[in-house]
Amino acid sequence: MTNSSPMYQRRDPSLSFVRDTVHAFMGEGWRDVGQLDFTYVDRLCEWAVSADSQVAKAATAAIFGGIIEQFCDDFSDEGVTAGNLVLSRILQWLRVTPQGAELDCRLNDFGFADGDALLQRYLRVSQPRQLGPDRLDTLRKVFVLSRVTAGADIAITSVIVHRLRKRLPHTELVLIGPGHLVELFASVADCRYRDFVYKNDGGLFVKMTSWPRLLEVVAEECEGLSAHEVLLFDPDTRLSQLGLLPLLPGDNTCYFPSRFHPKQEFAGCNLSVLTNEWLNLLLDEKERWQPSIVFPSNGEDYHSFVQSLYGLGCRLVVTVNFGVGNDPRKRVHDEFETGLVSKLLGIPGTVVILDTGRGEQKEQWVTSHFDSVLGLGLPAVRLAETELQGYCPAFGHGLIVFTGVLGSLGKMIDAGDCFVGYDSCGQHLAAATRTPAVIIFSGAPSQRFIQRWSPDVPGSITIPIRGSVSTNEATELLIQTVIRAVAEIRDGRLQKENYDFDKE
Structure with a gap:
């Protein structure tokens, strides 16, 4: 695998070649996903693992800030499709590197041999389904993943946690994510916290290959439980690379497709409202829970x-x-x-x-x-x-x-x-x-x-x-x-x- 960054750096010490590559990939018509040239993504991946720290940092920031976040922030079906294609391309690129060997092995264990298989799984789990009483009543443990940032955990994850606590009062909730979860949900009954940090400031390998560790956390928590006794709620988090990477089988995964364009009646709504509507479909309810936090001590x-x-x-x-x-x-x-x-x-x-x-x-x-x-x-x-x-x-x-x-x-x-x-x-x-x-x-x-x-x-x-x-x-x-x-x-x-x- 050839890394061309030194040549480019000698020619352009300002690293504008990274910005130019992002612009060439995004262009003016990225919504026509079929026209995207993913060789630009490959090139950015090569630079993102460069021995030159400046080049690597710039390329990593370009991949996530200049491309993936732009697709996510569009909150459109086209943005979801384009973002998934980029992420699956990056994952496939990483899987053939020495640092990505464990990632590749674990994905093969799930039966996902390539990016297309991951994309097909995503389409399946992103379709909301109703969880009947028979399914809910057998649950002993429910996992809720963090959205990583505190603001999103308040707007989205808090709605999920409190609604699940109300609907499943005797089921253990396990929250997985960074330390602020303790501050936000400390007083929620029968709720445990498992620390897992997604390094926003990490390099490409750090960001994309932490998933096997998360997989270990979930597997450890599932010991002694049968498939019908566990569910995992994924609020469209970076921990799972926006739902692409599996932590449990599809039937045990409830994925909130937060970036899709909703029905017209909810087109102007915020994410807290959309989270409630998704949960209403899932749980067969008509609830509207406001974002809320439970402080460790009163104020x-x-x-x-x-x-x-x-x-x-x-x-x-x-x-x-x-x-x-x-x-x-x-x-x-x-x-x-x-x-x-x-x-x-x-x-x-x-x-x-x-x-x-x-x-x-x-x-x-x-x-x-x-x-x-x-x-x-x-x-x-x-x-x-x-x-x-x-x-x-x-x-x-x-x-x-x-x-x-x-x-x-x-x-x-x-x-x-x-x-x-x-x-x-x-x-x-x-x-x-x-x-x-x-x-x-x-x-x-x-x-x-x-x-x-x-x-x-x-x-x-x-x-x-x-x-x-x-x-x-x-x-x-x-x-x-x-x-x-x-x-x-x-x-x-x-x-x-x-x-x-x-x-x-």
Whole structure:
């Protein structure tokens, strides 16, 4: 297998050849799947395992961010088909490498000799079927896979978990995924957690060959159980490469095809609603469960803290988080964020609780917000979740820079009056706690994407950005749009739930 990346790097040290390859593959007409040239995917795979770390990183990012995520974010039947073809091509490419030997062996054990066999299986499991009482009543253990990101686990997985807990009160639930599952579902009865980390920042081999380890986890949990006693719910997760890789036989797999275009009556619905409709078909029910989380401990300390702010003259508590889940496309820029915090603090009687995030924001970034407030002459303090119990704030108008884990952010959002942030985990925490929110959708690839990920909470406002926010004028206009939305939430005079921001 020839790796041509050194030649290309000498010719083009900017690595633009990787971008050019993605563009050549995607073109302008990728929806005509029959016209896609998958030799470009092979070439990217070769670069993704290059000994040159820069080339490998760029090619891996191009495969997942430039191709697969683009297909996924389209939320269309064509996008699903194209994405599956790319993933199956990558899997087939990996299976003949030494690093992919175990992957190949395990797939052969299932009887899947090539990519076409995996695609045929996908078509079978993506067809919803009704699980009758006879099937459900024999279950002793149900697996629920994580969607990997906390936001998606709130919007989608929480609906699945709570609906299953209600429908199957005596069946053990086993949640498989990263550590935030413990924070989100700690108090769900008879529910266990198995740690499994999908490395978003890993290379091609790390991302695509972790499946055998997951297979071992499921096999271990199935010991002593017969086929009719187990089911696995796959919410369209990266753990199974979006449903392509099997963990149990098809009859034991319930796969949520989240990216397909739904029936016309649900075309404009978000993913939480679509999850409910899928479960209604599966379980023969007519339920509508809102996204929800069960914190390991109650949020009394957080509510007491906010009440003490009110006692000092505060009239509005706004929790702000500028996290974007490692997707820089969702951000506007520093000037917008700093300006927005300052303008929010310009609202009389407002306390802004600025969450520092979990590893995304740098200390320099947080300090810039902190210092800008000090320049306004308003009080500002730093507060960690470990310091909250018994903490006595000294002001009812100013900035609190807050540091805590995911559950702590959720409790703070729940205790406050309003949340402001990008399309990321914070908005789903707000939805789960029924907290009004102002969500800025920047970099959204389509209207369908916004529809699928928008919260479904009365009193919340989404602001899709259409156009550029590259000038001072556009930045100020966007800030004023957010401030107006916050004021409407504060005053209870919400005029509409969607403010299109279109500034060329």
